[in-house]
Amino acid sequence: MNGKAENSDKKAAIVGIVGRTNAGKSTLVNALVGEKVSIVSPVEQTTRNSVRGIVSDSRGQLVLIDTPGLHKAIGPLGKLLNGMARASSAATDILCVVFDASHAPQIEDEGWMARVAREKPDNCVFVLNQCDKSPVFETMYRDSWAANCASAGVEPKWLKVSAMAGDGLDTLLDCLFDMAEVGPALFDDDIVTDYPRKLAIADVVREKLLSRLFQEVPHEIGVAVKDIYESKDQWDVSVVIYVNKQSQKGMVIGKGGQNLKFARKAAEPELSEMFGLRVCLELWVKVEPNWVKNDRLLTEMGYKGSLV
Ligand SMILES: Nc1nc2c(ncn2[C@@H]2O[C@H](COP(=O)(O)OP(=O)(O)OP(=O)(O)O)[C@@H](O)[C@H]2O)c(=O)[nH]1
Ligand SMILES: [Mg+2]
Known part of the structure; x- marks a missing residue:
């Protein structure tokens, strides 16, 4: 870690990447970083640690924290992972909540919307991923998010992306840097992860x-x-x-x-x-x-x- 950018107007933020298991969070982190820092698979609960992917450019630095996906917890490992994921919403500056637009919203998706609207309504981006497939459930997610935002008294903010095809990622980075505040970088700018x-x-x-x-x-x-x-x-x-x-x-x-x-x-x-x-x-x-x-x-x- 360093404090190089202390006197500049560069921005820095810790961004939690949260959502249901298999929404494509790790794929999204890898795509934003431009290198594979987190493993990906179609099996539920692939990510078991918080893996940091670091994006540095002329605007500053975003530390993306990939988290285990929320999942109907079966057994002690499931409970441990769900706890880790939930804890991340408190420990970050910005939350990026990822949904799979090609699958109907499930209880974990609704849970994230309610939690985020309650805890961080002004500091979150709602990301509809997997839009390269038919995003048939887009309206359901958007309506549900709008309802949660209405009860929290904030404007709904959402973006459509495909982490796999790389669509919408520049817009997402712009949005995250817009929300970030001026501050010193946490890592040297040539580091993409500090995962041991x-x-x-x-x-x-x-x-x-x-x-x-x-x-x-x-x-x-x-x-x-x-x-x-x-x-x-x-x-x-x-x-x-x-x-x-x-x-x-x-x-x-x-x-x-x-x-x-x-x-x-x-x-x-x-x-x-x-x-x-x-x-x-x-x-x-x-x-x-x-x-x-x-x-x-x-x-x-x-x-x-x-x-x-
Ligand atoms: N078609 C398509 N597939 C995607 C996209 N993003 C992720 N996937 C696929 O969805 C599956 C799950 O992706 P992951 O990135 O491992 O999902 P995750 O949200 O990190 O899952 P957990 O670690 O279990 O919480 C993998 O088979 C990915 O290849 C996308 O934008 N489009
Ligand atoms: Mg993952």
Whole structure:
């Protein structure tokens, strides 16, 4: 962190990116930053940490905080993630509430509208994402948002974007910089994220496993980087994948180890590119019943701690 811009008229803001799971928050953060800082998948509750993506330009700096998506909480992990997401609305300057315009509003969407209208009505942007698909539910979202704004006595503000196609993102950045206040940058302007490397590596491995495994298993998986052995131009990384039950171990490993091999082959080049040197992974699967209740493991995976 630095305080370089103290005497300039540059702006700075911490922006919480919140919304229901699968709305496209991480895709949006990556698109705004221009680099992949947060993993993406069609599986619910992909994001499990607050991942900061940093946008710096001539106008100043926006620190975008990608958060876990709100979800009908099933089990302790779901509750932990929902708590993290809700806490973010208090800890940010601006809230960017993301909705998937191609799916009907659900209880979590209504919940965000009511919360934001109550807590930050003047400091929020309402973003209808996935407009490259048919945004058939646009009117329902807009009507509902207008009703919430009317009860809070503010003008509804909303934008249409496609995080995937890149549509509407410049307008969104303009809007966020307009709302930001003059202030010093929090990070050097060549940094795109301060997400710790152990967590970033674990997330990329989890993303590759999610793309391969059944819908039921992913919520039961926890990935932790144990050690990084550094040599001059190579990192050898040992990674443990935690599952709750013996039966899940075989599913994660796959026939003849094919799932682990797939994850390793997909993750290694991406991580090598990300860190600018060869990254070699060693993946282990461990049965740890109730790992989601194990404070030491949750801390190791970064699922416990403050958001901002
Ligand atoms: N067509 C289309 N798909 C999108 C768009 N944005 C995201 N997606 C897809 O929607 C799925 C969920 O995207 P994520 O970015 O992981 O969603 P999220 O809101 O971060 O989800 P959680 O981390 O679970 O809360 C992925 O398959 C994305 O590729 C978009 O603008 N258009
Ligand atoms: Mg996400």
